[in-house]
Amino acid sequence: MFSNKQIFVYDIKDFNFIVKSCEENESSFDNILRQTWKQAEQNKIFRYILNIKDSKILKGKYKFLAQLNPDRTQYRRAPESITSMVQSFNSTRFNFTKLTQQEILFDIGNGDTNDIIAINSSPLEQSHCLFLAERLKCLPQIMTEYSLCKVIELCLLSNSWSLRAFFNGLCALSSVNHLHWHLYYLKYEMLLEYIDICNYVSGVHLLIEYPAKGFCLKLSDFKNIEDFVSRAFVVVNYLQLRQMAHNVYITRAKSKSNDELYNDVRIYIWVRKPFTGVKNITAILPGVCELFGHLTISDETVYNNLTQDDIINLLYDITEECFLLIKDELKNILEK
Template structure:
């Protein structure tokens, strides 16, 4: 059970996990319309679906008005309290805080002041522990539980590791609400071993895939992979979304997708788009109207392939020893 607290009064305002998403939407809308915390407003984004495969959304303000990203040089770079972190945000940016029953940590949900799309928010697990941008088993379980409890296919949870276009070195996940289906939700997968699957060759950049469903505990399995990537200093992006079950019947499950990728060491550079978790999922926020109109499937896939690690098949063989 989740207990949600008002950010100012600290009073309990909701203790039903099924209300998590409606409350987030309501409070996000209120902040968006009344507070002056967003660097730009999200109003009727243009979007187009390219070849029934890739979602493009025109968001020119994100390139010019967002906070300049932090310089990142190491996938395990320590947290630095002197740099910007999410304990320094204004009260107006806090949508709500919440705790899990029997857990003492406070988790915060914040508006993303430079949103990709409507309702784009940040989940900061154990915010006051000031953890670096490295997935912990506890935060992974929290996000998987949220995906299972909300039972809403529009919710996606994303994560960018350091050196994979993470902007802030303070543990956070991205909360997205998007009505359009993404190609990766139903992309064909092949078994590697045990619970570990991978995309087949039809997708331009390889990813690992786990499926999680009610009554299934896969957090330990997923964390084995993530911890191995950290040990090998392999940058990665993670997307949690609902999609078809890989084997057996076609019932809906939560897919946890993990892309090992080439490092993006250094600060982000403003280009037509950066390849982070959204883009790897087939969802492209585009900054320039001309690019938005003219980009084709070949352009997108060529850019995705640039970030494919060279030794993916070797990595698969190494992982077989862990499962």
């Protein structure tokens, strides 16, 4: 029964607003996440044991990270066919009410199994798991302000600079049409932790010195978490109402590359060309991790021959047109 699962309860005093890159003193949230994930791995609950065969930073100023993980393509669950930004939840397809008890790591909050952390059965990286917000409501993969707020709080519960969160929307490489966020530890310094961003409108910046142009919000610009979340959700929800495909990535941030302290949190939001149908999992598909600069490659020949220019062209192609289309329109909305 689920009553045997741990229940993680927290409040604001448990948040870590500043973390150090040089030390990994686990918070209680890090501890329960890593331990339950490792136990699930030992119990062979995953579709494969995580085995990243090689990792490299591609030469060039963008510091793209490429990782060779052929098992993910070979063993992962077949992705759902996504055909619309307003596709309804389908109870007959795989969804997160069908998880086995072994796949559920722990409960967030009150033990009602509504907000939970579960394994991602085909992991990209260490402790790759899913945050399932209001799971029992059977919501489609359309972001809610509640889920965004909760996932920001989970990030702040960590004492690690490397815990990241991300969201693939409908027609933006999401594989399951049931509301979920991804969490994982990515222990590589990434350019988007500190890249320069440009002023746009109050509380929202533009990411333009990068092949995947998009929008960025920083926690340090706001008085509290609620205002940060509310402003970010205005951007995301406008894209949802306009039925424009989008991806969202949340990361710890710092002022410059050699800073020891991560003293900020950034939310990146990309509007992008829609992808419909069943995705070809053997190709390099630009989901949110790829937009952030983290590339999972299944084919060794592709991995060996990959260059920064290849990725620049890929990211530019799926974001440039949509970004230019929405930039002025969104500004009018945000200024109201």
